[in-house]
Amino acid sequence: MKAIFGKYRFFAAVAAVGLALGLKDPELGRSAAMNSAHFLLEVLAIVPPVMVLMGLLDAWTPRKLVEDNLGRGSGARGTALAVLLGTAAAGPLYAAFPLALSLREKGARTANIAIFLGTWATIKIPMILMESSFIGVRFALLRLAFTVPGVLCVGYLMERLVPDGPAPPEASVAQAAETSQTVESAEAAGAS
């Protein structure tokens, strides 16, 4: 219960402010509620199909093949696979951390890890449709055209700035695993 309220605390705070304003000025409250409901319906028309497309991409990506080809010497092919893995997955950025860590332990180079994280965050093929419908096709395609090379540059720069290594110096993998369990259990609590 507490965990659920925790996930909804932002919504609860906004709703409380809206309610308070609505009591002072019913006209304003009504128009706020109408605006929100209208907007929510607009969002709900788009989000579920996008989620299904992302689920399909996630389920059909040959993860094993990708994971085994991200190391040093994998060159352009490794980078392409890192982009593929990043675009095909579903979930927020912090859900990518455990997967990226396991890639690193399997010998993936820093550039590919950074590219994978960057792609996961910003470039998702089903999301281009969503971005187009909310902002504009031209906007979505142009942003994509700038973002892809940008993410690649950041990845290769990262490799010059941060040495490759199987485990971070500040924290052990066990600690990281503990944190990920916390995130997972928090998610599970929110989902139930």
Add this chain to the structure above:
Amino acid sequence: MLSLALVAITVLALAISQAKDPERTRQALRIARRSFVALIPGLLGMTALVGLVLAALPPQVLSDLFRHDGPLGFLLVTVAGAVVTMPAPVAFPLAGSLVKMGASLSSMAAFITTLTMVGLVTAPLEAAYFGRRFTIWRQGLSFILAVGIGVAMGVVL
């Protein structure tokens, strides 16, 4: 119109997937449901806030707020996006409604990039996985990238 096309593409993809491998399709739907459920709190909060702001503030005030967004407004929006992390399906409708309020497309491009790529809130978690050095450089470079994308979009659009 676009949402109709989206539904059509999704149904088609599902049908092909189902014909090829029902088990994998079930798995895909499980992933989809889990991601959707995880998004609900953020979507509710964001739509409620936008609805409230649109009702409470006169349109004139909103467009004035974003109109002279110049370099300062641009930077402010970009930094705001860097503090909070939002999944893309929440970020796009939000940016879309800000554009309707008068925000510039270039600042929204930077905003979306920092919202999804940079997160001071999730930085400690990232550092636990990859170390402080990796996290600082990745977030720093991503922030610079976001500014670059925003400026480039401003030039082209």
